Amino acid sequence: MSASSPLVETPCEYLSLPALVQLLQAILQRHGCSAEVARCLAQNCAVAERDGSHSHGIFRIPGYISTLDSGWVDGRALPVVEDVAPAFVRVDAANGFAQPALAVGRELLVRKARAAGIAVLAIRNSHHFAALWPDVEPFAEEGLVALSVVNSMTCVVPHGADRPLFGTNPIAFAAPQAKGQPIVFDLATSTIAHGDVQIAASKGERLPPGIGVDSLGQPTQDPRAILEGGALLPFGGHKGSALSMMVExxxxxxxxxxxxxxxxxxNHPGAKTPWTGQLLIVIDPSKGGGQDFAERSQELVRQMHAVGLKRLPGERRHWQRARSQERGIAIACERLEQLRALAQG
Amino acid sequence: MSASSPLVETPCEYLSLPALVQLLQAILQRHGCSAEVARCLAQNCAVAERDGSHSHGIFRIPGYISTLDSGWVDGRALPVVEDVAPAFVRVDAANGFAQPALAVGRELLVRKARAAGIAVLAIRNSHHFAALWPDVEPFAEEGLVALSVVNSMTCVVPHGADRPLFGTNPIAFAAPQAKGQPIVFDLATSTIAHGDVQIAASKGERLPPGIGVDSLGQPTQDPRAILEGGALLPFGGHKGSALSMMVExxxxxxxxxxxxxxxxxxNHPGAKTPWTGQLLIVIDPSKGGGQDFAERSQELVRQMHAVGLKRLPGERRHWQRARSQERGIAIACERLEQLRALAQG
Structure with a gap:
């Protein structure tokens, strides 16, 4: 769903990653973020845009601005790391964004995972408004296996219930592969991601059946009916619902x-960012038994191709990334003007 | 699907859990298991039957016998525990069953999880032929959070592929709840569990659409066509498929x-048990931030009921367990005769 935004179909300018990061950072700083937080969020957002994750790229900037301006989130928060146990790190994000909280806890988490074999990072009091895969992929690039979950805001009806309770509650996973990009997936436990509902609404598109319900709990294919008092369903019926419960x-x-x-x-009109928590589990596969893990994951990929699989999870992003690195990140003229105005105005 | 086996509809005798364990243990010992392995598997199988998990209860006994008689699995294997790192335990199941391997690694795993905050148990060279929830539920009864995954045998077509590759690859999760039974789920990442296909085939029932394909890769509702050269699909399309890949x-x-x-x-006609591996992750929630975890999970359950959820994951099993504890475990006459004959003959 998020693959083809009209923004990409009519590009006018190609920006390098650093140029896009700089632009987004300037916007976020103008709207109350510290330089450090702004850089962290800008990097995350630009990387999503570079990789074609349009529902979590520059499309999110108005939401970031809105939520910062509402006073709901602290763009200058200083996350506090707590070293709780040999394999347990906690971070209090102090009502700030989750990404800077991960950034400050990351080194300790990796050190613990390498020493203990596995370690967990528990972030609380945090706002996560981005894709989840950028949080796990870097661990796989260091040879580690990473799993992360984040809860969000009530917009999913538990299977068998009448009214929404869960968030879209994504699960992301990353694992190294010997000769190739890491194996990475990021999946909402709702039928589709909330950002994709927003994109469909903004484009005036209808959704496939089975995605969500309106404010009366009746099935609907209208994304606006889902956004305005309606709700999404869990993917895969009771199974996706159980996974969403686990994420909570x-x-x-x-x-x-x-x-x-x-x-x-x-009390914060314009607030957009769910104020929840995030968990990351990182495993050092060199502690596992048998052959080198990355060789084994490569063998799995080889066999997946052998049974006819054309595209692995995450492969489209890697393809888009290579394209963006070659020619720059395509941004539509109109959108770029808006972004530049936001950075100055 | 597995809820109503005809075996329960026409019971003739009610056995206590110890009596059923003893009977199953005798059968397994007659077919090549050591006393210790037989007791471990019998307990697992009897508990599944007690809790109404009929696809993984006494229904599995002929499969256990067949696989043991084929020489494929070592019913006398002595699993070897390896203490790899402060939060990492490996067990080589030595071509035996997974449950005895978990049993020998369990104490060290719990000790590490309590000390380090999280710990992992990596079992290899193991055969898992049972439900997965009995492996995680006991951790929640001790106040721990547990997640386990086990891969099985090629019978699921990856989403987007032509031919099967993955196993049914279940994910099980258990968490303590302050005033109530642990929250537990156990879900195959295939549309349904393999045991449920076997039960449908034995009862001559058709399956709902979308469950599986025949040997030509064409959609089928005939469970025999799935078992005889066909395959299952992942639940929830590409998302369930990604989770199944993660389990591998x-x-x-x-x-x-x-x-x-x-x-x-x-080379082992009659072999039934997948020879793979299993991973368990155990977390000590007392290391987490905020209020007592079990109080928090109780609050989540309260809210799930408030939005209209009638039955939580695992609740049917707890209800059935209470019933079995009260009146005994119902076993159909004919089946009980078969079991008694197997224990003696």
């Missing part, structure tokens, strides 16, 4: 963050 | 066990 337990129950239904942003 | 990577890549497609049992 890991991200809120375990970290000390909010469940997707617990925060109240009604 | 964690259970084979990381443990040193076989991928679902790697073992060759053609």
């Amino acid at each position: 337990l890991l991200c809120a129950g375990l970290t000390g963050g909010h469940f997707s239904f617990e925060f109240d942003w009604s | 990577l964690l259970c084979a890549g990381l443990t040193g066990g076989h991928f679902s497609f790697e073992f060759d049992w053609s």
Whole structure:
């Protein structure tokens, strides 16, 4: 769904990654982020745009601005790292964004994972408004296996229930591969990601059947009906619903963050970012048995191709990344003008 | 699907759990298991039957016998525990069953999880022929959070591929709840579990559409066509497929066990048990931030009921367990006779 935004079909300018990061950083700083937070979010957002994850690229900038301007999130928060146990790190994001919280806890997490074989990072009091795969992929680039979950905001009806409770609650996973890009996936436990509903609404498109319900709980294919009082369904019926429940337990129950239904942003008009928690588990596969892990994952990929699989999870992003690195990141003229105005105005 | 076996509809005798364990243990010992392995598998199988998991209860006994008689699995294997790192335990199941391997590694795993905050148990060279939830639920009863995955045997077509490669590759999760039973789920990443296909075939029932394909890769609702050269599909399309791939990577890549497609049992007619690996991750939630975890999970359950959820994952099993504890485990006369004959003959 997020593959083809009209923004990419009519590009006017090709920006390098550093140029896009700089532009986005300037915008975020103008809207209340510290230089460090702005750089971290800008990098994350630019990388998503570079890799064709349009629902989590520059499309998100108005949301970031809105939520920062509302006073809902602290763009200058200083996350606090707590070294709890040999394989357990906690970070209090201090009502700031999750990415800077991960950034400050990351080194300790990796050190613990390499020493203990596995380690967990529990982030609470955090706002995650981005794709989840950029949080896990770098671990795989260092030869580690990473799993992350993040809960969001009430917009998914648990299977068998009448009303929404869970967030879109994505699960992301990354693993190294010997001769190739890491194997990476990032999947919402809802039928589709919330950003994709927003994109469909902005384009006036209808959704496939089975995606969501309207404010009366009736099935709908209208993305606006889902956004305006309706809700999404879990993917895969009771199974996706069980996984979404697990994400709530890991991200809120375990970290000390909010469940997707617990925060109240009604006094912050314009607030967009869920104030919840995030969990990351990192494993050092060199502690495992048998052959080198990256060789084994390469063998799995080889066999997946042998049974007819054309494209692996994450492969489209890698293809788009290579294209962006070659010619620059395509940004539509109109959007680029808007971004430049936001950076100055 | 597995809820209503005709075996339960026409019971003739009610056995206590110890009586059923003893009977199953006698059968397994007669077919080549050591007393210790037989007791471990019998307990697992009887508990599944007690809790109404009929596809993984006494229904599995002929399969156990067949695979043991074929010489494919070592019913007397002595698993070897390797203490690899402060939070990493490996067990070589030595071509035996996975449950005895978990049993010998369990204490060290729990000790590490409590000390380090999280720990992993990587079992390789193992045969898992049972439900997965009995492996995780006991951790939640001790106040720990547990996640386990196990790969199986090629019978699932990766989303976007033409031919099967993955196993049914279940994911099980368990978490404590303050005033109530642990929250537990166990879901195959295939549309349905292999045991449920076998039960449907034995009852001559058709399956719902979208479950699997025949030997030509064409959609079928005939369970026999799936079992005889056909295959299942992943649940939830590309998302379930990605999770199934993750299970392969964690259970084979990381443990040193076989991928679902790697073992060759053609020289062992009657072999039934996949020779793969299993991963367990155990987290000590007392290391997490905020309120007591079990209180938090109880709050989530309360809210799930508040939005209209009638039955939580695992709740049917707990209900059935209470019923079995009250009146005994219902076993149909004919089946009980068969079991008694197997224990003696």
